Amino acid sequence: MPAASRREQLAWCFYDFANSGYTTVVLTAIFNAYFVGVVAVSVNITNPGTATLLWTLTMATANAIVLFSAPILGAIADYAAGKKRFLLVSTLGCVLFTALLSLVxxxxxxxxxxxxILATIMFSTGENLIAAFLPEITTPDNxxxxxxxxxxxxxxxGLVTLGCCLIYVQWSQTQGGNAADYVPMTNLIVAVIFALAATPTFLWLKERAIARQKQTIMGYFKVGYRRLYHTIVNAREHQDLFRFLITLTIYHAGINTVIVLAAVYAQEVMGFExxxxxxxxxxxxxxAAIGAFTFGQLQDRIGSKNCLAMTLVIWIIAILLAYNATTTxxxxxxxxxxxxxxxxxQSASRALVGQFSPPQRSGEFFGLWGLAVRLAAIIxxxxxxxxxFxxxxxxxxxxxxxxxxxxxxxxxxxxVNEQRGRQSAKANALA
Known part of the structure; x- marks a missing residue:
């Protein structure tokens, strides 16, 4: 299998550029606060926490659907060599449903x-599929x-997309607009940037998997289920992967809470406009970009596990500071x-799963990663x-x-033993 070129690796990275606008604007900064404070404000009459609970239930529903679909779709994508095709469908779906949020x-x-719910399902599916290319385009050491x-x-x-939205919001405010006037338009901005920035990925990223025997649609689902079942039954062969997936589910529950509710907390507790x-x-x-780049460089020197442990300590300190914060x-x-x-x-988590994954089963294993992340996003x-409430x-x-x-x-x-997990992936790649 020929090594991935630098251009192809950058095309893979650019998908992160493309889809980050959805996370940043819709789930973290603007639409979530708009939903709680404007769209669903009327449901807070009986209890001021009802709108927030409704938003978290919406996130839970979307992630529950992805939780069950991701490993099966990943296994099918591996078998049919269809990761790129599946990625295109999920991308177009997320762009479409995000654009339609402008009607809310x-x-x-x-x-x-x-x-x-629809946009988040498409976004999350695409996130799993693009991650599954990682073991194919680089070595474990890199x-x-x-x-x-x-x-x-x-x-x-995310910075570029949010910056564009901020410019529009400030312009709208000078025209006398309120949240109901300018927030819907920010969803169109997200959709357009997502579509444009994802284009290099589909032009240059290659599908390296080799398709197996063609199946009917139901046949593919049976194959996907069998492959997933085999992996779970033989979990002992990948004990560090499964230990890490359990670990990831736990701490990602905290991460997803912060991502989804950061703007709501700033608005409701700190009085942010x-x-x-x-x-x-x-x-x-x-x-976050500085953290990802710095620790990304550090991971290959001291190990992804050690980097991850350092970041969890930082998380604990940060949450305690946020709780005690009475000043801006x-x-x-x-x-x-x-x-x-x-x-x-997030960088260390994805790298560790990649190191524990045999390349020929990366879609399936990153589907399990997606399952863990989505379960965390529910919990x-x-x-x-x-x-x-x-x-x-x-x-x-x-x-x-x-x-x-x-x-x-x-x-x-x-x-979790990082070296043992890497050796297991290597052994199963040769098997």
Missing amino acids: GPGDVKLAIFLV MGHLSGLGWTIGYLG TNDTLMLILIVNVT DLFWLAANLIGIALGAS GPLSYGAVI ILDGNHRLAILSTLAFFILGLLLLMT
Whole structure:
């Protein structure tokens, strides 16, 4: 199999640039706060935490669907050599449903939930599929560097997309517009940038897998199920992968909570306006890019596991600072520490799964990675939503619930043997 060129590796990285706008604008900075504060504000009449709970339930539903579909689709993509085709479908779907979010206004709760669920399913499926190319285009010794570079470019993509939205928001405000006027348009901005920036990926990234015997649609699903079943039954052969997937599920529950609810927390606890929140997320994207790049370089020297442990400690410190923040200065410090930890932990997580994956089964194994990430995306935000509902909207106390995820994740990470996991992947690649 010929080695991937530098251009092809950059094309792979550029998909991170393309899809980061969806995470940054829709899930983290603008649309989530718009949903809670404008679209679904009427449901807060009986309990001020109801709109937040509804948003977390929406995220949980989307991620539950991906949780069950990702490993099967990954196994099918491996068997049919169809990762790139599947990626194209998921990309077009996310672009379409994100653009349709521009139709959502105050009170359109059902429409918003429906479109966000569809867009998030497509986004998450694409995220799993693009990650599955990683073992094919680089070596295990360089995986941390390339994964870190991808996340770095991705955060820059989020920065560019959010910056474009901020320019539009500020212009709209000078024209007397309010959130209901300018937030819908930001979804169109996200969709257009996603479509344009993903183009190099489809032009230059190659499908290196070799297709097996053609099947009917039901036949492919049976093949996918059999391959996944075989992997789970023979989990002992990949014990460090499965240990890490359990660990990842735990600490990613905390990460997903922060991603989905950061803007809501800034708005409800710190009193941030839309412009304040956008500026916060812009700066955090810069620190996240720095964290991803710096720790990406460090991973190949000291190991992905050690880098990940360092980032989990940073997460714990940052959450404690956010809880104690009564001034914007302390909150900004906490937010930037979160940015560094976010970029570094996501880069290390993807690299570690790549190191534990035989290249010919990367779609399946990254489907399991996607399963773990999506399960975390259900557990974390939903538990936060339940806590905030019980506490009658007290976000400051609710944020402490995320600490448990990072502390337990750090303890479980100590049981993962990185070298043994890499040797297992190598042995199964030769088998």
